Amino acid sequence: MRPIVARPDGGLEVLGGFRPAARSGGRVLKLDVSQMIPLPEGTTLMHLPGRRALALDSKDRPVDVEADLLPVAAVLPVGHLRTLVPASRPLPGSRRLPLYGYSAVVEHHDELLVAALSTDAFGWWEPRRYAGGGLDAAIESARLALPGNRLVDHLAICATDLRCYTAQNTFLRRYEGALPASPACNADCLGCISLQTDGQAPAPQPRMRFAPTADELAGMASFHLGGTDAGIVSFGQGCEGEPLTRDDVLARAVALIRNEHPAATIHVNTNGSRPQVLQRLIDAGCNSVRISAISFTDAVFRAYYRPVGYSIEDVIECGRVMSRAGGQVCLNLLTFPGLTDSSAELDRTAAAVAEMGARQIQWRSLNCDHDWLIDVLAARGLLPDDGVGLAAAYQQLVDRLPGMTHGNFTRPVAMALD
Ligand code: SF4
Structure with a gap:
Protein backbone atom coordinates (compact mmCIF):
# COMPACT_ATOMS: atom_id res chain seq x y z
CA MET A 1 0.00 0.00 0.00
CA ARG A 2 1.10 3.57 -0.67
CA PRO A 3 -0.14 6.93 0.65
CA ILE A 4 -2.11 9.22 -1.64
CA VAL A 5 -2.14 13.01 -1.48
CA ALA A 6 -3.64 15.87 -3.52
CA ARG A 7 -1.60 18.23 -5.67
CA PRO A 8 -2.45 21.97 -5.59
CA ASP A 9 -4.36 21.52 -8.88
CA GLY A 10 -6.62 18.95 -7.16
CA GLY A 11 -5.16 15.89 -8.90
CA LEU A 12 -4.32 12.80 -6.87
CA GLU A 13 -0.73 11.65 -6.48
CA VAL A 14 0.57 8.34 -5.18
CA LEU A 15 3.46 9.02 -2.84
CA GLY A 16 6.55 6.87 -3.36
CA GLY A 17 9.14 6.27 -0.65
CA PHE A 18 6.67 6.34 2.25
CA ARG A 19 4.33 3.92 3.98
CA PRO A 20 0.71 4.90 4.54
CA ALA A 21 -0.51 5.88 7.99
CA ALA A 22 -3.89 6.61 9.56
CA ARG A 23 -5.08 7.96 12.87
CA SER A 24 -7.21 6.64 15.67
CA GLY A 25 -7.95 9.52 18.03
CA GLY A 26 -4.62 11.26 18.50
CA ARG A 27 -2.51 8.18 17.66
CA VAL A 28 -0.78 7.74 14.31
CA LEU A 29 -0.90 4.07 13.24
CA LYS A 30 0.63 1.90 10.58
CA LEU A 31 -2.03 0.69 8.15
CA ASP A 32 -2.57 -2.96 7.39
CA VAL A 33 -4.33 -4.07 4.21
CA SER A 34 -6.70 -6.22 6.32
CA GLN A 35 -8.20 -2.95 7.67
CA MET A 36 -9.10 -1.69 4.21
CA ILE A 37 -11.91 -2.28 1.70
CA PRO A 38 -12.25 -1.15 -1.92
CA LEU A 39 -13.87 2.27 -2.26
CA PRO A 40 -17.65 1.65 -2.16
CA GLU A 41 -19.79 3.07 -4.97
CA GLY A 42 -20.85 6.59 -4.03
CA THR A 43 -17.68 7.43 -2.06
CA THR A 44 -16.45 11.03 -2.39
CA LEU A 45 -12.76 11.90 -2.24
CA MET A 46 -11.83 15.22 -0.63
CA HIS A 47 -8.61 17.01 0.16
CA LEU A 48 -8.18 18.55 3.58
CA PRO A 49 -7.28 22.24 3.32
CA GLY A 50 -5.08 23.71 6.03
CA ARG A 51 -3.76 20.26 6.97
CA ARG A 52 -0.34 18.67 6.56
CA ALA A 53 -0.33 15.07 5.33
CA LEU A 54 1.53 12.52 7.46
CA ALA A 55 3.10 9.26 6.32
CA LEU A 56 5.55 6.72 7.77
CA ASP A 57 9.23 6.54 6.89
CA SER A 58 11.15 3.31 6.32
CA LYS A 59 11.34 2.79 10.11
CA ASP A 60 7.60 3.39 10.53
CA ARG A 61 8.10 6.79 12.15
CA PRO A 62 5.46 9.47 11.36
CA VAL A 63 6.86 12.23 9.15
CA ASP A 64 5.39 15.31 7.47
CA VAL A 65 4.79 15.07 3.73
CA GLU A 66 5.99 18.07 1.72
CA ALA A 67 3.95 21.20 2.29
CA ASP A 68 2.27 21.67 -1.09
CA LEU A 69 0.74 18.17 -1.08
CA LEU A 70 -2.56 18.04 0.81
CA PRO A 71 -4.00 15.06 2.74
CA VAL A 72 -6.81 13.16 1.02
CA ALA A 73 -9.84 11.64 2.75
CA ALA A 74 -12.73 9.44 1.64
CA VAL A 75 -16.29 10.31 2.65
CA LEU A 76 -18.32 7.12 2.64
CA PRO A 77 -21.87 6.52 1.40
CA VAL A 78 -24.55 5.36 3.85
CA GLY A 79 -24.27 1.74 4.89
CA HIS A 80 -20.54 2.01 5.60
CA LEU A 81 -18.60 2.78 8.77
CA ARG A 82 -15.35 4.73 8.87
CA THR A 83 -12.79 2.93 11.05
CA LEU A 84 -9.75 5.25 10.90
CA VAL A 85 -9.26 8.95 10.17
CA PRO A 86 -6.66 10.28 7.70
CA ALA A 87 -3.10 10.77 8.87
CA SER A 88 -2.80 14.54 8.96
CA ARG A 89 -2.32 17.41 11.35
CA PRO A 90 -3.90 20.87 11.30
CA LEU A 91 -1.65 23.82 10.50
CA PRO A 92 -1.70 26.83 12.84
CA GLY A 93 -4.62 29.15 12.04
CA SER A 94 -6.38 26.66 9.76
CA ARG A 95 -10.17 26.73 9.52
CA ARG A 96 -12.44 24.05 10.90
CA LEU A 97 -13.28 21.36 8.33
CA PRO A 98 -16.86 21.00 7.04
CA LEU A 99 -19.02 18.38 8.75
CA TYR A 100 -18.14 15.07 7.12
CA GLY A 101 -16.84 11.74 8.38
CA TYR A 102 -13.32 11.72 6.96
CA SER A 103 -11.81 8.26 6.41
CA ALA A 104 -8.24 7.19 5.69
CA VAL A 105 -7.67 6.22 2.04
CA VAL A 106 -4.64 4.64 0.30
CA GLU A 107 -3.52 3.19 -3.03
CA HIS A 108 -2.93 -0.55 -3.40
CA HIS A 109 -2.15 -2.28 -6.71
CA ASP A 110 -3.64 0.65 -8.69
CA GLU A 111 -6.85 0.59 -6.66
CA LEU A 112 -8.02 2.92 -3.90
CA LEU A 113 -8.82 1.36 -0.52
CA VAL A 114 -10.54 2.95 2.45
CA ALA A 115 -10.46 2.17 6.18
CA ALA A 116 -14.08 1.09 6.59
CA LEU A 117 -16.60 -1.66 7.23
CA SER A 118 -19.68 -2.36 5.19
CA THR A 119 -22.46 -2.42 7.79
CA ASP A 120 -25.86 -2.46 6.07
CA ALA A 121 -27.19 -3.20 2.59
CA PHE A 122 -30.93 -2.63 3.18
S1 SF4 B 1 -27.97 19.98 18.35
FE1 SF4 B 1 -27.69 17.73 18.41
S2 SF4 B 1 -29.61 16.93 19.14
FE2 SF4 B 1 -30.01 19.04 18.44
S3 SF4 B 1 -30.63 18.86 16.30
FE3 SF4 B 1 -28.44 19.18 16.29
S4 SF4 B 1 -27.58 17.08 16.25
FE4 SF4 B 1 -29.71 16.89 16.89
Whole structure:
Protein backbone atom coordinates (compact mmCIF):
# COMPACT_ATOMS: atom_id res chain seq x y z
CA MET A 1 0.00 0.00 0.00
CA ARG A 2 1.10 3.57 -0.67
CA PRO A 3 -0.14 6.93 0.65
CA ILE A 4 -2.11 9.22 -1.64
CA VAL A 5 -2.14 13.01 -1.48
CA ALA A 6 -3.64 15.87 -3.52
CA ARG A 7 -1.60 18.23 -5.67
CA PRO A 8 -2.45 21.97 -5.59
CA ASP A 9 -4.36 21.52 -8.88
CA GLY A 10 -6.62 18.95 -7.16
CA GLY A 11 -5.16 15.89 -8.90
CA LEU A 12 -4.32 12.80 -6.87
CA GLU A 13 -0.73 11.65 -6.48
CA VAL A 14 0.57 8.34 -5.18
CA LEU A 15 3.46 9.02 -2.84
CA GLY A 16 6.55 6.87 -3.36
CA GLY A 17 9.14 6.27 -0.65
CA PHE A 18 6.67 6.34 2.25
CA ARG A 19 4.33 3.92 3.98
CA PRO A 20 0.71 4.90 4.54
CA ALA A 21 -0.51 5.88 7.99
CA ALA A 22 -3.89 6.61 9.56
CA ARG A 23 -5.08 7.96 12.87
CA SER A 24 -7.21 6.64 15.67
CA GLY A 25 -7.95 9.52 18.03
CA GLY A 26 -4.62 11.26 18.50
CA ARG A 27 -2.51 8.18 17.66
CA VAL A 28 -0.78 7.74 14.31
CA LEU A 29 -0.90 4.07 13.24
CA LYS A 30 0.63 1.90 10.58
CA LEU A 31 -2.03 0.69 8.15
CA ASP A 32 -2.57 -2.96 7.39
CA VAL A 33 -4.33 -4.07 4.21
CA SER A 34 -6.70 -6.22 6.32
CA GLN A 35 -8.20 -2.95 7.67
CA MET A 36 -9.10 -1.69 4.21
CA ILE A 37 -11.91 -2.28 1.70
CA PRO A 38 -12.25 -1.15 -1.92
CA LEU A 39 -13.87 2.27 -2.26
CA PRO A 40 -17.65 1.65 -2.16
CA GLU A 41 -19.79 3.07 -4.97
CA GLY A 42 -20.85 6.59 -4.03
CA THR A 43 -17.68 7.43 -2.06
CA THR A 44 -16.45 11.03 -2.39
CA LEU A 45 -12.76 11.90 -2.24
CA MET A 46 -11.83 15.22 -0.63
CA HIS A 47 -8.61 17.01 0.16
CA LEU A 48 -8.18 18.55 3.58
CA PRO A 49 -7.28 22.24 3.32
CA GLY A 50 -5.08 23.71 6.03
CA ARG A 51 -3.76 20.26 6.97
CA ARG A 52 -0.34 18.67 6.56
CA ALA A 53 -0.33 15.07 5.33
CA LEU A 54 1.53 12.52 7.46
CA ALA A 55 3.10 9.26 6.32
CA LEU A 56 5.55 6.72 7.77
CA ASP A 57 9.23 6.54 6.89
CA SER A 58 11.15 3.31 6.32
CA LYS A 59 11.34 2.79 10.11
CA ASP A 60 7.60 3.39 10.53
CA ARG A 61 8.10 6.79 12.15
CA PRO A 62 5.46 9.47 11.36
CA VAL A 63 6.86 12.23 9.15
CA ASP A 64 5.39 15.31 7.47
CA VAL A 65 4.79 15.07 3.73
CA GLU A 66 5.99 18.07 1.72
CA ALA A 67 3.95 21.20 2.29
CA ASP A 68 2.27 21.67 -1.09
CA LEU A 69 0.74 18.17 -1.08
CA LEU A 70 -2.56 18.04 0.81
CA PRO A 71 -4.00 15.06 2.74
CA VAL A 72 -6.81 13.16 1.02
CA ALA A 73 -9.84 11.64 2.75
CA ALA A 74 -12.73 9.44 1.64
CA VAL A 75 -16.29 10.31 2.65
CA LEU A 76 -18.32 7.12 2.64
CA PRO A 77 -21.87 6.52 1.40
CA VAL A 78 -24.55 5.36 3.85
CA GLY A 79 -24.27 1.74 4.89
CA HIS A 80 -20.54 2.01 5.60
CA LEU A 81 -18.60 2.78 8.77
CA ARG A 82 -15.35 4.73 8.87
CA THR A 83 -12.79 2.93 11.05
CA LEU A 84 -9.75 5.25 10.90
CA VAL A 85 -9.26 8.95 10.17
CA PRO A 86 -6.66 10.28 7.70
CA ALA A 87 -3.10 10.77 8.87
CA SER A 88 -2.80 14.54 8.96
CA ARG A 89 -2.32 17.41 11.35
CA PRO A 90 -3.90 20.87 11.30
CA LEU A 91 -1.65 23.82 10.50
CA PRO A 92 -1.70 26.83 12.84
CA GLY A 93 -4.62 29.15 12.04
CA SER A 94 -6.38 26.66 9.76
CA ARG A 95 -10.17 26.73 9.52
CA ARG A 96 -12.44 24.05 10.90
CA LEU A 97 -13.28 21.36 8.33
CA PRO A 98 -16.86 21.00 7.04
CA LEU A 99 -19.02 18.38 8.75
CA TYR A 100 -18.14 15.07 7.12
CA GLY A 101 -16.84 11.74 8.38
CA TYR A 102 -13.32 11.72 6.96
CA SER A 103 -11.81 8.26 6.41
CA ALA A 104 -8.24 7.19 5.69
CA VAL A 105 -7.67 6.22 2.04
CA VAL A 106 -4.64 4.64 0.30
CA GLU A 107 -3.52 3.19 -3.03
CA HIS A 108 -2.93 -0.55 -3.40
CA HIS A 109 -2.15 -2.28 -6.71
CA ASP A 110 -3.64 0.65 -8.69
CA GLU A 111 -6.85 0.59 -6.66
CA LEU A 112 -8.02 2.92 -3.90
CA LEU A 113 -8.82 1.36 -0.52
CA VAL A 114 -10.54 2.95 2.45
CA ALA A 115 -10.46 2.17 6.18
CA ALA A 116 -14.08 1.09 6.59
CA LEU A 117 -16.60 -1.66 7.23
CA SER A 118 -19.68 -2.36 5.19
CA THR A 119 -22.46 -2.42 7.79
CA ASP A 120 -25.86 -2.46 6.07
CA ALA A 121 -27.19 -3.20 2.59
CA PHE A 122 -30.93 -2.63 3.18
CA GLY A 123 -32.33 -2.20 -0.35
CA TRP A 124 -34.43 0.86 0.48
CA TRP A 125 -31.27 2.99 0.56
CA GLU A 126 -29.34 1.76 -2.48
CA PRO A 127 -28.09 4.90 -4.27
CA ARG A 128 -29.27 3.59 -7.66
CA ARG A 129 -32.88 3.75 -6.43
CA TYR A 130 -32.50 7.52 -6.19
CA ALA A 131 -31.25 8.07 -9.72
CA GLY A 132 -34.61 7.73 -11.45
CA GLY A 133 -36.96 10.50 -12.58
CA GLY A 134 -40.40 11.43 -11.37
CA LEU A 135 -39.42 13.56 -8.42
CA ASP A 136 -40.62 16.89 -9.86
CA ALA A 137 -43.99 15.40 -10.76
CA ALA A 138 -44.27 13.83 -7.30
CA ILE A 139 -43.58 17.19 -5.65
CA GLU A 140 -46.22 18.80 -7.84
CA SER A 141 -48.72 16.12 -6.78
CA ALA A 142 -48.01 16.93 -3.14
CA ARG A 143 -48.53 20.65 -3.80
CA LEU A 144 -51.93 19.92 -5.33
CA ALA A 145 -52.92 17.48 -2.58
CA LEU A 146 -51.71 19.64 0.33
CA PRO A 147 -52.38 23.31 -0.51
CA GLY A 148 -50.84 25.69 2.04
CA ASN A 149 -48.87 22.93 3.82
CA ARG A 150 -45.46 24.51 4.49
CA LEU A 151 -43.78 21.12 4.75
CA VAL A 152 -44.20 20.64 1.00
CA ASP A 153 -41.98 23.62 0.13
CA HIS A 154 -39.51 22.80 2.90
CA LEU A 155 -39.12 19.15 1.90
CA ALA A 156 -39.02 20.02 -1.80
CA ILE A 157 -35.78 21.95 -1.20
CA CYS A 158 -34.38 19.06 0.87
CA ALA A 159 -35.34 16.58 -1.87
CA THR A 160 -33.96 18.56 -4.83
CA ASP A 161 -31.23 21.01 -3.75
CA LEU A 162 -29.88 18.90 -0.86
CA ARG A 163 -30.68 15.52 -2.44
CA CYS A 164 -31.96 14.10 0.82
CA TYR A 165 -33.16 10.56 0.14
CA THR A 166 -35.71 10.61 2.97
CA ALA A 167 -37.28 13.82 1.62
CA GLN A 168 -37.37 12.28 -1.87
CA ASN A 169 -39.11 9.20 -0.46
CA THR A 170 -41.76 11.41 1.14
CA PHE A 171 -42.85 12.69 -2.26
CA LEU A 172 -42.32 9.40 -4.09
CA ARG A 173 -44.51 7.75 -1.41
CA ARG A 174 -42.19 4.86 -0.69
CA TYR A 175 -40.00 3.45 2.08
CA GLU A 176 -39.23 5.89 4.94
CA GLY A 177 -40.65 9.41 4.69
CA ALA A 178 -39.57 12.56 6.52
CA LEU A 179 -41.68 14.58 8.96
CA PRO A 180 -39.39 17.35 10.21
CA ALA A 181 -41.13 18.90 13.21
CA SER A 182 -38.96 21.26 15.22
CA PRO A 183 -36.91 24.41 14.56
CA ALA A 184 -35.60 24.30 18.15
CA CYS A 185 -33.27 22.01 20.07
CA ASN A 186 -32.33 21.48 23.70
CA ALA A 187 -28.74 20.52 22.79
CA ASP A 188 -25.89 22.16 20.90
CA CYS A 189 -23.93 19.24 19.46
CA LEU A 190 -20.42 19.83 18.20
CA GLY A 191 -21.37 17.92 15.03
CA CYS A 192 -24.92 19.24 14.51
CA ILE A 193 -25.50 19.26 10.76
CA SER A 194 -28.42 21.72 10.88
CA LEU A 195 -26.94 24.44 13.09
CA GLN A 196 -23.36 25.33 14.01
CA THR A 197 -23.88 27.92 16.72
CA ASP A 198 -20.36 29.39 16.55
CA GLY A 199 -20.47 29.65 12.74
CA GLN A 200 -16.98 28.16 12.34
CA ALA A 201 -18.16 25.48 9.89
CA PRO A 202 -21.10 25.56 7.48
CA ALA A 203 -24.14 23.45 8.46
CA PRO A 204 -24.86 21.25 5.42
CA GLN A 205 -28.64 21.04 6.05
CA PRO A 206 -29.85 24.45 7.23
CA ARG A 207 -32.28 24.25 10.18
CA MET A 208 -36.01 24.57 9.37
CA ARG A 209 -37.34 27.99 10.33
CA PHE A 210 -40.98 27.27 11.13
CA ALA A 211 -42.90 25.01 13.48
CA PRO A 212 -45.35 22.84 11.52
CA THR A 213 -48.83 22.30 12.93
CA ALA A 214 -50.20 18.87 13.79
CA ASP A 215 -52.43 19.06 10.72
CA GLU A 216 -49.46 19.87 8.45
CA LEU A 217 -47.50 16.92 9.86
CA ALA A 218 -50.43 14.51 9.62
CA GLY A 219 -51.28 15.71 6.10
CA MET A 220 -47.74 15.13 4.87
CA ALA A 221 -47.69 11.73 6.59
CA SER A 222 -50.93 10.67 4.93
CA PHE A 223 -49.68 11.75 1.52
CA HIS A 224 -46.56 9.60 2.00
CA LEU A 225 -48.27 6.59 3.58
CA GLY A 226 -50.80 6.49 0.73
CA GLY A 227 -48.04 4.98 -1.44
CA THR A 228 -48.03 1.19 -1.76
CA ASP A 229 -44.29 0.95 -0.92
CA ALA A 230 -44.42 3.38 2.02
CA GLY A 231 -43.75 1.90 5.44
CA ILE A 232 -42.35 4.47 7.88
CA VAL A 233 -42.88 8.12 8.75
CA SER A 234 -40.07 9.66 10.81
CA PHE A 235 -39.90 12.73 12.98
CA GLY A 236 -36.38 13.97 13.66
CA GLN A 237 -34.52 14.72 10.42
CA GLY A 238 -31.15 16.25 9.61
CA CYS A 239 -32.79 19.59 8.74
CA GLU A 240 -34.39 20.19 12.13
CA GLY A 241 -33.81 20.46 15.87
CA GLU A 242 -35.18 18.04 18.46
CA PRO A 243 -38.69 16.75 17.73
CA LEU A 244 -39.49 15.93 21.38
CA THR A 245 -39.48 19.68 22.12
CA ARG A 246 -42.81 19.82 20.18
CA ASP A 247 -44.67 17.73 22.74
CA ASP A 248 -48.36 18.70 22.33
CA VAL A 249 -48.18 19.12 18.57
CA LEU A 250 -46.37 15.83 18.06
CA ALA A 251 -48.76 13.89 20.29
CA ARG A 252 -51.70 15.28 18.31
CA ALA A 253 -50.00 14.56 14.95
CA VAL A 254 -49.19 10.98 15.97
CA ALA A 255 -52.80 10.37 17.04
CA LEU A 256 -54.07 11.68 13.70
CA ILE A 257 -51.62 9.52 11.72
CA ARG A 258 -52.32 6.39 13.76
CA ASN A 259 -56.05 6.85 13.34
CA GLU A 260 -55.71 6.83 9.55
CA HIS A 261 -52.86 4.32 9.25
CA PRO A 262 -53.20 1.54 11.82
CA ALA A 263 -50.30 -0.51 10.40
CA ALA A 264 -47.73 2.24 9.80
CA THR A 265 -44.43 2.51 11.63
CA ILE A 266 -44.50 5.93 13.31
CA HIS A 267 -40.90 6.58 14.22
CA VAL A 268 -38.98 9.32 15.96
CA ASN A 269 -35.25 10.04 15.67
CA THR A 270 -34.30 11.83 18.87
CA ASN A 271 -31.52 12.89 21.21
CA GLY A 272 -33.45 11.04 23.93
CA SER A 273 -33.90 14.10 26.11
CA ARG A 274 -37.56 13.87 27.10
CA PRO A 275 -38.84 10.42 28.10
CA GLN A 276 -42.16 11.81 29.40
CA VAL A 277 -42.87 13.30 25.98
CA LEU A 278 -41.87 10.07 24.26
CA GLN A 279 -44.33 8.25 26.53
CA ARG A 280 -47.09 10.62 25.35
CA LEU A 281 -46.21 9.87 21.73
CA ILE A 282 -46.28 6.13 22.46
CA ASP A 283 -49.70 6.51 24.07
CA ALA A 284 -50.83 8.27 20.88
CA GLY A 285 -49.52 5.51 18.60
CA CYS A 286 -45.75 6.00 18.06
CA ASN A 287 -44.10 2.56 17.91
CA SER A 288 -40.46 3.10 17.00
CA VAL A 289 -37.57 5.26 18.23
CA ARG A 290 -33.94 5.78 17.28
CA ILE A 291 -31.93 7.40 20.04
CA SER A 292 -28.62 9.05 19.20
CA ALA A 293 -25.63 8.95 21.52
CA ILE A 294 -21.91 9.47 21.14
CA SER A 295 -21.08 8.01 24.54
CA PHE A 296 -22.61 6.77 27.76
CA THR A 297 -19.81 8.39 29.74
CA ASP A 298 -21.49 11.42 31.29
CA ALA A 299 -18.57 13.83 30.77
CA VAL A 300 -18.10 12.84 27.11
CA PHE A 301 -21.86 13.05 26.50
CA ARG A 302 -21.91 16.57 28.00
CA ALA A 303 -18.81 17.76 26.15
CA TYR A 304 -20.29 16.72 22.80
CA TYR A 305 -24.04 17.36 23.20
CA ARG A 306 -23.87 20.45 25.45
CA PRO A 307 -27.39 19.44 26.63
CA VAL A 308 -29.81 21.87 28.25
CA GLY A 309 -32.06 20.47 30.96
CA TYR A 310 -31.52 16.74 30.48
CA SER A 311 -29.02 14.02 31.29
CA ILE A 312 -27.71 10.71 30.00
CA GLU A 313 -30.22 9.04 32.38
CA ASP A 314 -33.07 10.59 30.37
CA VAL A 315 -31.50 9.19 27.18
CA ILE A 316 -31.48 5.68 28.64
CA GLU A 317 -35.00 6.13 30.03
CA CYS A 318 -36.26 6.93 26.51
CA GLY A 319 -35.16 3.46 25.46
CA ARG A 320 -36.84 1.91 28.49
CA VAL A 321 -40.22 3.58 27.86
CA MET A 322 -40.35 2.41 24.24
CA SER A 323 -39.16 -1.13 24.99
CA ARG A 324 -41.68 -1.42 27.86
CA ALA A 325 -44.39 -0.49 25.36
CA GLY A 326 -43.23 -3.26 23.00
CA GLY A 327 -42.00 -0.89 20.29
CA GLN A 328 -38.75 -0.80 18.34
CA VAL A 329 -35.67 0.78 19.98
CA CYS A 330 -32.59 1.53 17.89
CA LEU A 331 -29.39 3.12 19.17
CA ASN A 332 -27.81 5.54 16.72
CA LEU A 333 -24.21 5.20 17.87
CA LEU A 334 -22.14 8.17 16.72
CA THR A 335 -18.73 6.58 16.44
CA PHE A 336 -15.28 8.07 16.49
CA PRO A 337 -12.08 6.01 16.08
CA GLY A 338 -10.10 6.16 19.30
CA LEU A 339 -13.14 6.98 21.46
CA THR A 340 -15.94 4.48 20.77
CA ASP A 341 -13.48 1.57 20.78
CA SER A 342 -11.94 2.16 24.21
CA SER A 343 -12.66 -0.49 26.83
CA ALA A 344 -14.58 1.85 29.15
CA GLU A 345 -16.77 3.11 26.30
CA LEU A 346 -17.50 -0.40 25.07
CA ASP A 347 -18.48 -1.54 28.57
CA ARG A 348 -20.80 1.44 29.04
CA THR A 349 -22.33 1.12 25.58
CA ALA A 350 -23.02 -2.59 26.06
CA ALA A 351 -24.63 -1.92 29.45
CA ALA A 352 -26.70 1.00 28.13
CA VAL A 353 -28.16 -0.81 25.13
CA ALA A 354 -29.19 -3.72 27.35
CA GLU A 355 -30.79 -1.30 29.81
CA MET A 356 -32.62 0.51 27.00
CA GLY A 357 -33.95 -2.69 25.45
CA ALA A 358 -32.44 -1.73 22.09
CA ARG A 359 -32.94 -4.22 19.25
CA GLN A 360 -30.53 -2.62 16.81
CA ILE A 361 -27.31 -0.58 16.91
CA GLN A 362 -26.95 1.74 13.95
CA TRP A 363 -23.23 2.40 13.49
CA ARG A 364 -22.76 5.97 12.29
CA SER A 365 -19.50 7.74 11.42
CA LEU A 366 -19.47 11.01 13.35
CA ASN A 367 -19.44 13.88 10.87
CA CYS A 368 -17.17 16.61 12.16
CA ASP A 369 -13.62 17.90 12.06
CA HIS A 370 -11.74 15.11 13.84
CA ASP A 371 -9.03 17.42 15.16
CA TRP A 372 -11.60 19.75 16.66
CA LEU A 373 -13.30 16.86 18.47
CA ILE A 374 -9.96 15.52 19.66
CA ASP A 375 -8.99 18.97 21.00
CA VAL A 376 -12.30 19.34 22.86
CA LEU A 377 -12.00 15.89 24.45
CA ALA A 378 -8.27 16.08 25.16
CA ALA A 379 -8.61 19.50 26.83
CA ARG A 380 -11.00 17.87 29.34
CA GLY A 381 -8.88 14.76 29.80
CA LEU A 382 -11.56 12.66 28.07
CA LEU A 383 -9.63 11.16 25.16
CA PRO A 384 -8.82 7.49 25.86
CA ASP A 385 -5.64 5.88 24.55
CA ASP A 386 -6.64 2.22 24.74
CA GLY A 387 -8.83 1.92 21.65
CA VAL A 388 -8.92 -1.57 20.15
CA GLY A 389 -9.91 -0.25 16.71
CA LEU A 390 -13.45 0.31 15.46
CA ALA A 391 -13.55 -2.93 13.50
CA ALA A 392 -12.64 -4.88 16.64
CA ALA A 393 -15.11 -2.80 18.67
CA TYR A 394 -17.88 -3.67 16.23
CA GLN A 395 -17.05 -7.36 16.54
CA GLN A 396 -16.89 -7.12 20.35
CA LEU A 397 -20.41 -5.72 20.52
CA VAL A 398 -21.67 -8.33 18.07
CA ASP A 399 -20.22 -11.01 20.37
CA ARG A 400 -21.27 -9.41 23.65
CA LEU A 401 -24.88 -8.64 22.66
CA PRO A 402 -26.52 -11.81 21.33
CA GLY A 403 -29.82 -11.08 19.60
CA MET A 404 -28.86 -7.50 18.77
CA THR A 405 -28.91 -6.52 15.11
CA HIS A 406 -26.22 -4.20 13.73
CA GLY A 407 -26.66 -1.94 10.74
CA ASN A 408 -27.33 1.56 9.56
CA PHE A 409 -31.00 1.81 8.70
CA THR A 410 -34.31 1.66 10.55
CA ARG A 411 -36.70 -1.09 9.46
CA PRO A 412 -40.49 -1.08 9.65
CA VAL A 413 -41.60 -2.43 13.02
CA ALA A 414 -43.26 -5.48 11.44
CA MET A 415 -39.93 -6.44 9.85
CA ALA A 416 -37.65 -5.53 12.80
CA LEU A 417 -39.64 -7.21 15.56
CA ASP A 418 -40.68 -10.23 13.54
S1 SF4 B 1 -29.61 16.93 19.14
FE1 SF4 B 1 -29.71 16.89 16.89
S2 SF4 B 1 -30.63 18.86 16.30
FE2 SF4 B 1 -30.01 19.04 18.44
S3 SF4 B 1 -27.97 19.98 18.35
FE3 SF4 B 1 -27.69 17.73 18.41
S4 SF4 B 1 -27.58 17.08 16.25
FE4 SF4 B 1 -28.44 19.18 16.29
